[in-house]
Amino acid sequence: MYSLNSLSVDTLPEALGRTNDGYYNAADNGIDFTKFLEVTTRSIPIPIIAPINTSSTLDERSLSEIISSGLASPRAPRTLESVKSSECLEALLSPSIRSSGGTPHDHPSFEPHPMIADAWEALRRSLVYFRAKPVGTIAAMDPTEESLNYNQVFVRDFVPSALAFLMNGEPEIVKNFLLKTLRLQSIEKRIDCFTLGEGVMPASFKVLHDPVRKTDTMIADFGESAIGRVAPVDSGFWWIILLRAYTKSTGDHSLADMPDCQRGMRLILTLCLSDGFDTFPTLLCADGCCMTDRRMGIYGYPIEIQSLFFMALRSAKSLLKPEGEGRDLLERIDKRLHALSFHMRAYFWLDHTQLNNIYRYKTEEYSHTAVNKFNVIPDSIPDWVFDFMPIKGGYFIGNVSPARMDFRWFAIGNCMAILSSLATPEQASAIMDLFEARWEELVGDMPLKVSYPALEGHEWRIVTGCDPKNTRWSYHNAGSWPVLLWMLTAACIKTGRPQIARRAIEQVEKRLSKDGWPEYYDGKLGRYIGKQARKFQTWSIAGYLVAKMMLEDPSHLGMIGLEEDKKMMKPGLTRSASWTA
């Protein structure tokens, strides 16, 4: 988490010189923002549900059918009041849920789950307004805890909210959010004497409302106020991914085509496609630069960032205009995608066979004939992996760099690898096989573990720097985060295994709302509300709604799923030279 003094500022060209309703530079004008810390939120207590739009079952349809149907046709929001209580709502909304066979957990009744209405109400309460327009959702609305910076709109946290609104036919807020964050991108960002890259998108922003002067002010945090002072590498990627989701869901290309949006994308891409000393196509990152936003030993080439990078590159490819600087970027994107898919599929992939290969690696191999290219010492393989790895199943490991493989499993990286088709179809089904084989460890009582397993004892002390928030099986250290349900559900739909998502959703429905929508759960099985978890955490709420709506109408997957690009390289995995020696 970040500290309270997240008072960076927005000095947008359009706002320079304004005295009200604008963007300010606190450092320059000395305004004390702490007196405005309450974010403007409004409540519209009308829950809205997804429209009826499913003609055939998910299990009968291919991904391309799923993706091409139902998109680009804005859906009118529908109020719950407009549906008679006597109607079988859930059956009406989602014939696919009932008709797809093979689920071990058929629902006994066809009533909509009461949590849906609760969730919509809570989501609408979290709306943040800027000059009377909704521009995002606040991270958490927990009245019992000190807000720290949970009273801000986080870019990554807004993604499930945005998807929920898009799925419900309410794209305006998403458009407003994309435009506002784009403006924030263009301000100068500094940490002490150092200026950050132009393309960096904020981790979060907040709206300060002055009821006396009747002004709204927006301030952003690019990492200069964050605990640990780390810039969010994922924000720019999520921004591009969301721009594509908006375009896909509304059919409105005019937003992405705007010169400002094209420029925003170019700035983000320039940051991560620039030449340097790299020998790998993966993106080198600092610890804590994504959802795991504090020291957790993910520095280097974290899987979450690589999957999001891949997805953002593919999304940008479909949105960038092939003119001027865009043409050059498109070429660089193609080259990078090619190299990145090869690298990830070959070196980050771990299954039973590959684990056995690594176990038998020779070391000190020199030159291009080396099989153990990164000189990984087999003794560094942790014991738990040998037990964890099923014969059928696999996953992308956490990190690969010279002599370092982080064998931990991470949820976002693996789910996004499926959604972006960074994973080959075979790898995608192996990831789902792993979920089934290791249900207790990865899903447990509350979906879904952010990572597995937890770091403990000496390792925890060294890797986290003795972080008391990240103790074993808590928070980022293998805690269970309900928000991840939407990604799991999307991955299940993409791989044609909705029954897995249904099982996870059923588990969520037993507790999440009763527990007050916590941010995360603790324990090996995720059975305890997290030590310092916020209640009414918005992305826990939105994640549930997105999962429900996607299962009901799988065509929504097209917003966030990309089909396989057959041109990407599929490496044949190499065996250790020791096998043939």
Ligand code: GLC
């Ligand atoms: C925590 C999470 C981060 C999230 C923020 C707001 O810091 O680690 O990923 O964006 O809370 O919910």
